Amino acid sequence: VSLDAFDLALAQATIARALARGGDFAEVFVEDRDGLTLRLEDGRLEHVAGGRERGAGVRLLSGEHTYYAYTDVLDEASLGAAADAVAVALRGGASATPVTELGAARREPGRHPVAMPPDQVEVARKAALVHAADDEARGAGAEVAQVIAGYADARQDVLIANSLGEVVRDTRTRTRLSVQVVARRGGVIQTGHETVGASSGFEAMVEADVLAAARAAAGKAIVMLDARPAPMGTMPVVLANGFGGTLFHEACGHGLEADAVAKGASVYAGMMGEVVAAPIVGAFDDGNVPNGWGSQAFDDEGVPTQKTQLIADGKLTGYLYDRLRARQLGAAPTGNGRRQTFRHVPLPRMTTTYIAPGPATPDEVIAATPRGFYAKSLAGGQVEPASGAFVFGVAEGYLIEDGRVTTPLRGATLVGSGIQVLKDIDMIAGDYDEKSGICGKDGQGVPVGTGQATLRISAMTVGGTG
Amino acid sequence: MFDVVDKVLGLAAARGARDVEAYAERGVSRRIKVYQGEVEQLVAAQRRGVGVRVFHDGAVGYASTSDVTDDGLAHVVERAVANAAAADADPYRVLPGTVAPPADVHPYDPRLAGATDERRIELALSVEAAALAADPRVRTVEDTVYVDGDGEVFLANSAGVRGSYRAGQCYAFAYVLAEQDGKVETGVSYTVGRALEDLDGPACGAEAATRACRLLGARPCSSMKATVILDPFVAAAFFGVLSSALTAEAVQKGRSLFAGREGQEVADPRVTLVDDGTHPDGLDSAPFDGEGTPCRRTALVGDGVLHGFLHDTYTARKAGVESTGNAQRGGYQGPPSVHPSNLIVEGAATPADDLVAGVDRGVLVTDAVGVHSGANPISGEFSVGISGVLIEKGRLTTPVREVTLAGDIIGMLKGIRALGDDARWVPGGSVFTPSVLIEGMSVGGS
Numbered sequence: 001v002s003l004d005a006f007d008l009a010l011a012q013a014t015i016a017r018a019l020a021r022g023g024d025f026a027e028v029f030v031e032d033r034d035g036l037t038l039r040l041e042d043g044r045l046e047h048v049a050g051g052r053e054r055g056a057g058v059r060l061l062s063g064e065h066t067y068y069a070y071t072d073v074l075d076e077a078s079l080g081a082a083a084d085a086v087a088v089a090l091r092g093g094a095s096a097t098p099v100t101e102l103g104a105a106r107r108e109p110g111r112h113p114v115a116m117p118p119d120q121v122e123v124a125r126k127a128a129l130v131h132a133a134d135d136e137a138r139g140a141g142a143e144v145a146q147v148i149a150g151y152a153d154a155r156q157d158v159l160i161a162n163s164l165g166e167v168v169r170d171t172r173t174r175t176r177l178s179v180q181v182v183a184r185r186g187g188v189i190q191t192g193h194e195t196v197g198a199s200s201g202f203e204a205m206v207e208a209d210v211l212a213a214a215r216a217a218a219g220k221a222i223v224m225l226d227a228r229p230a231p232m233g234t235m236p237v238v239l240a241n242g243f244g245g246t247l248f249h250e251a252c253g254h255g256l257e258a259d260a261v262a263k264g265a266s267v268y269a270g271m272m273g274e275v276v277a278a279p280i281v282g283a284f285d286d287g288n289v290p291n292g293w294g295s296q297a298f299d300d301e302g303v304p305t306q307k308t309q310l311i312a313d314g315k316l317t318g319y320l321y322d323r324l325r326a327r328q329l330g331a332a333p334t335g336n337g338r339r340q341t342f343r344h345v346p347l348p349r350m351t352t353t354y355i356a357p358g359p360a361t362p363d364e365v366i367a368a369t370p371r372g373f374y375a376k377s378l379a380g381g382q383v384e385p386a387s388g389a390f391v392f393g394v395a396e397g398y399l400i401e402d403g404r405v406t407t408p409l410r411g412a413t414l415v416g417s418g419i420q421v422l423k424d425i426d427m428i429a430g431d432y433d434e435k436s437g438i439c440g441k442d443g444q445g446v447p448v449g450t451g452q453a454t455l456r457i458s459a460m461t462v463g464g465t466g
Numbered sequence: 467m468f469d470v471v472d473k474v475l476g477l478a479a480a481r482g483a484r485d486v487e488a489y490a491e492r493g494v495s496r497r498i499k500v501y502q503g504e505v506e507q508l509v510a511a512q513r514r515g516v517g518v519r520v521f522h523d524g525a526v527g528y529a530s531t532s533d534v535t536d537d538g539l540a541h542v543v544e545r546a547v548a549n550a551a552a553a554d555a556d557p558y559r560v561l562p563g564t565v566a567p568p569a570d571v572h573p574y575d576p577r578l579a580g581a582t583d584e585r586r587i588e589l590a591l592s593v594e595a596a597a598l599a600a601d602p603r604v605r606t607v608e609d610t611v612y613v614d615g616d617g618e619v620f621l622a623n624s625a626g627v628r629g630s631y632r633a634g635q636c637y638a639f640a641y642v643l644a645e646q647d648g649k650v651e652t653g654v655s656y657t658v659g660r661a662l663e664d665l666d667g668p669a670c671g672a673e674a675a676t677r678a679c680r681l682l683g684a685r686p687c688s689s690m691k692a693t694v695i696l697d698p699f700v701a702a703a704f705f706g707v708l709s710s711a712l713t714a715e716a717v718q719k720g721r722s723l724f725a726g727r728e729g730q731e732v733a734d735p736r737v738t739l740v741d742d743g744t745h746p747d748g749l750d751s752a753p754f755d756g757e758g759t760p761c762r763r764t765a766l767v768g769d770g771v772l773h774g775f776l777h778d779t780y781t782a783r784k785a786g787v788e789s790t791g792n793a794q795r796g797g798y799q800g801p802p803s804v805h806p807s808n809l810i811v812e813g814a815a816t817p818a819d820d821l822v823a824g825v826d827r828g829v830l831v832t833d834a835v836g837v838h839s840g841a842n843p844i845s846g847e848f849s850v851g852i853s854g855v856l857i858e859k860g861r862l863t864t865p866v867r868e869v870t871l872a873g874d875i876i877g878m879l880k881g882i883r884a885l886g887d888d889a890r891w892v893p894g895g896s897v898f899t900p901s902v903l904i905e906g907m908s909v910g911g912s
Contacts, residue, residue: 382836
């Protein structure tokens with residue numbers, strides 16, 4: 001692997017140089033990333049782009065202060081300049097902080113095994129898969145007007161060394177395919193979207209799964225052509241499995257990230273042990289789901305990833321920490337210190353976050369709802385962690401009448417606030433599923449998984465145009 | 467870095483690639499975050515890299531690297547050639563050949579390079595201090611950030627395009643939390659310029675605080691058809707989404723609500739919408755675009771009528787027109803694609819206070835969440851969550867939240883009845899817009 005040649009003595013020297021004027025903790029994060037992206041539209045593979053980036057970030061912590069410098073040149077002069085930049089920024093005294101000598105590197109290559117490294121698979125084979133997804137989506141109905149299919153893979157090698165003497169080497173391999181379908185009938189246009197992604201090699205791109213995703217995206221767009229404008233008002237909302245998990249991610253998960261908690265900018269600050277959800281709700285963040293899209297063996301501070309219980313029987317049991325916030329709040333790091341690249345400072349971030357499944361069946365949940373809204377897939381949303389208020393667009397939604405899913409509804413949004421929604425969950429089914437996504441925070445995108453079974457929220461505001 | 471781009475062209479020629487473009491960039495940036503009167507985070511960055519586009523019989527391959535050694539350049543050229551071989555051909559995809567003089571734009575102020583960390587920190591602290599001092603109900607300033615960037619780009623291709631420029635900008639923003647009766651509201655504001663001296667830190671902080679505090683006590687209002695006034699921040703978010711539908715790329719691929727509407731009225735005649743890559747104050751201004759075409763001013767909507775779309779070399783050739791110089795790059799890591807530069811909303815201005823005074827019942831919208839996810843640029847339908855202040859009989863009364871605003875984009879543009887005199891630059895898409903008053907919107911509440 002490419003970073004094997006990176007000299008640990010240089011890492012050691014860089015750490016010492018960063019601590020030359022004091023500070024509590026220094027770290028060097030060295031990265032070598034190689035990726036490929038394909039994009040097909042109008043039946044044509046029009047974008048084939050590969051990229052390789054190498055670089056390193058040097059971080060110095062002093063109290064609650066972070067000093068960070070990065071460079072995309074991995075030689076002694078550039079790393080030295082980055083280390084000097086953070087040392088000077090500290091404006092510390094003349095005495096250096098002692099550094100523990102780096103130990104043997106930890107590595108866990110078996111945690112998320114890769115059978116087919118993407119760089120050993122020909123571009124033409126990946127191109128053929130994207131074309132197959134396009135063909136499948138176009139074959140789903142005469143209404144399909146446009147298909148955008150994308151494929152991306154990346155191999156990221158990292159070396160993380162710090163002033164505690166810890167060294168971690170990790171290789172993360174991810175592959176993902178996405179299909180977006182535009183359907184048109186007369187003047188009505190609707191879209192549908194699906195993805196398949198994993199922390200795996202090309203073996204994750206099972207053709208049958210890819211084709212099923214393409215059909216699902218097309219089906220979503222076509223069915224929504226018959227949609228009526230969604231009504232406005234407060235009603236029971238049934239969230240379908242899989243995509244529904246993004247609501248928990250946005251409306252609750254961000255508020256459990258320890259940076260928001262530390263600043264009192266989260267509704268969950270100071271609520272440990274308190275009731276934040278209905279008693280039937282249990283929730284987790286798990287950075288260690290085998291080959292999960294949001295998984296990796298170590299986080300981007302070299303801390304092993306773990307499964308953290310966030311909510312047990314409706315009570316708050318855990319926050320998500322990086323090293324900085326764990327230290328500040330007197331907790332242990334939870335393996336949630338993540339960054340997009342060496343150009344970014346690590347932050348507390350989710351990995352695969354989910355609400356645990358329950359005893360009901362999805363049919364029972366629907367049947368128990370005389371009138372309500374069925375959100376089959378969500379388009380994305382936004383939340384203010386400070387208030388917990390969120391808004392979600394519904395990509396595929398239906399009316400529930402007399403305990404049955406009936407008319408498709410378009411243009412709906414779900415509006416509410418995190419704790420209230422979790423408290424109003426009154427049924428959870430057992431059809432657990434996970435979806436892959438990219439979560440943005442402070443300008444950094446990281447791969448995350450969201451999971452959920454079908455569940456019901458007894459009352460929620462639906463905003464529509466009808 | 468002309469040496470780097472020239473080497474790339476030489477290596478490509480030696481491999482038999484005839485139509486090649488090389489784009490190199492280098493730059494430095496600073497990001498400083500302060501919290502409770504102290505520096506919470508300081509990031510010093512240097513970046514450098516090169517991207518290569520190879521055109522072969524209508525197929526395009528791209529590759530990029532941060533490794534500009536001879537080995538790195540040989541590898542990136544080889545990869546771009548291989549990627550071109552895997553791509554599908556399109557007869558309109560050809561090497562840009564516009565060898566034209568660049569626009570007379572100088573998006574750089576030498577004072578930027580004179581900024582010291584002391585000055586930057588001082589500026590950021592002035593933002594936070596002003597926010598905290600503005601109102602006793604301000605609980606904290608969750609984020610106070612100062613950012614600047616100073617970079618150079620170098621572009622050359624085998625058809626003779628060759629150019630370079632330096633660009634710089636800086637901005638600061640504050641994200642304020644205010645609290646009353648245990649309920650928290652948030653407010654944000656920005657200050658933007660080409661040099662630190664252009665930024666007004668105290669005004670930015672005070673404005674963010676005011677925006678948070680005036681939402682305190684907000685609750686849902688009843689559903690209604692009403693007049694809304696979108697303040698410049700909210701208007702900028704809507705115009706940003708809408709502008710993605712004004713690219714020829716979106717039109718040609720069948721994902722624009724404006725497709726086939728050229729020459730038609732798509733907005734109230736009071737509205738003019740311009741893309742101007744040459745505006746002296748525009749954050750996205752440059753002498754030429756990401757493939758060497760001079761930047762220019764392009765009328766998109768004039769007096770309510772749709773005039774045209776934004777183009778790069780590819781979409782222009784396909785449509786049989788000239789490129790409007792809107793091939794934008796997000797960095798050396800990816801190929802250029804069509805994007806708006808600086809989007810400017812123009813029209814006769816009404817004093818912003820008079821806008822409110824003329825509304826019998828409506829909402830002044832000061833925050834909208836879900837504009838990017840809740841607005842569909844293909845169908846034009848949108849439904850977003852808003853916060854703001856109720857307007858009753860010409861006066862601002864109760865704050866509202868957990869309310870939705872829904873409609874379709876053309877209906878909204880046609881419903882515009884007035885523009886405020888408070889136009890400003892809003893970063894994050896570089897939009898210059900005033901407050902916008904719109905009649906007949908669906909406001910959904912309890």
